[in-house]
Amino acid sequence: MGTSRTPRTPRTLRTRRTGTALAVLLLTALAATSCGRSGESPEHDLADARNPRTPADVLLDSRTAAAPASVRAYRSTEARALAYDAWRQSRAHARRTAAARTWGLARAPLLAPLPPAAKPRLTTPRGFETTGGGAGLPPVITRVPTDEKVIFLTIDDGKDKDPELIRMMRELGVPYSAFLSDFLASEDYPYFHEMQDAGVALNNHTLTHPNLRLMPYEAQRREICGQQERLRREFGTAPRLFRPPFGNYNGDSLRAAASCGVEVVPLWEQEVFPDRWAYRRASRSFQPGDIVLTHFRGRADWKGTMPDVVRQVLRKADAEGFAVARLEDYV
Ligand SMILES: [Zn+2]
Structure with a gap:
């Protein structure tokens, strides 16, 4: 009664409320904050002087227009993209935390992990079979x-x-x-x-x-x-x-x-x-x-x-x- 499954690409990228994800978030958020306080590091300035702005920079500028100055201050495209992602994640978490309180919950519900790449094989457990069941019937x-x-x-x-x-x-x-x-x-x-x-x-x-x-x-x-x-x-x-x-x-x-x-x-x-x-x-x-x-x-x-x-x-x-x-x- 099993059904074979084909791999699927996950539709949405979700992040778990895990130690790893939080550590990455904190590190990048800290990087963004320290950048906002002290401005660009000399390394960033040197790299920028050698590399003129690219279409990727321009695109990122439009994506990050709503982000705070501390995020937009990064001149390196990679650093700015990382800081932007960290800011978006922390903002989403803050929104879900606020929503949780509104709905009477102590904290935001845990986020589900990424969907499995291949769906598990399903079989009908004992006690749920039907008489005369056969191949091709749904589990x-x-x-x-x-x-x-x-x-x-x-x-x-x-x-x-x-x-x-x-x-x-x-x-x-x-x-x-x-x-x-x-x-x-x-x-x-x-x-x-x-x-x-x-x-x-x-x-x-x-x-x-x-x-x-x-x-x-x-x-x-x-x-x-x-x-x-x-x-x-x-x-x-x-x-x-x-x-x-x-x-x-x-x-x-x-x-x-x-x-x-x-x-x-x-x-x-x-x-x-x-x-x-x-x-x-x-x-x-x-x-x-x-x-x-x-x-x-x-x-x-x-x-x-x-x-x-x-x-x-x-x-x-x-x-x-x-x-x-x-x-x-x-x-
Ligand atoms: Zn019903």
Whole structure:
């Protein structure tokens, strides 16, 4: 049931909140600061006198126009580029720290490491197989095999459409994945367009959220493939990920999903509510690669808002030293 994976180039370069990254940042920032105080070193002046300004210098000047004088004062292109990167990183960190406080967190969430160059091979764990399963069916997973201290946040259904959720996640730079059921999400697809614009993948959770196990193959296919088509028309691409409602599925569900392009069926390891957690394992700690589930719900449905629920996830992740990563980067 494994799926072979091809290497991909990471789309974005992210930096971990690690000792190494901080050391580089501090060193370059210190270099920029001392430069601002004392001006150019004699070495820089000599090098500049010998080397006239190049197009790269001019381009860098335009990029660094918003940077403080201490950064722009470097005459060497390389030094100025390094100081500029350090300044941008420290500014981004300061923004995320400020955002964290705004959203009721003690500090900025850990940043996820670079996505893996090759996606891990996925297999359906014991207890999740279906009878009559066969080659070519999408693997059913509750966690992703990885050694990185990352978890994945997934949000289901699409009932509550709180703009604060999109704003919070954007300001904190936290990735998440949505699994949409058409009968709820279609009440306001523009809300999910905004989510898509923020880089969130919109995945399949059927048209009407039925218990698939009670349905014959053709009816299951209408539910799953109908939502593939609905999401493709609405958002431009059909998802690769499908989650069966209530986590209920059988061999027909997987065969139907495979027939319309589904590659992976992510369930979940832990589920979070405003006032409690539910666990599949005896251990309550996160393990690398755990998939965490919650739902698009608000005070009309339970005792909290979407930001309240996300805050719980981020506090637990921070306490246990985990970053939230993007599921679609790994599966
Ligand atoms: Zn659901």
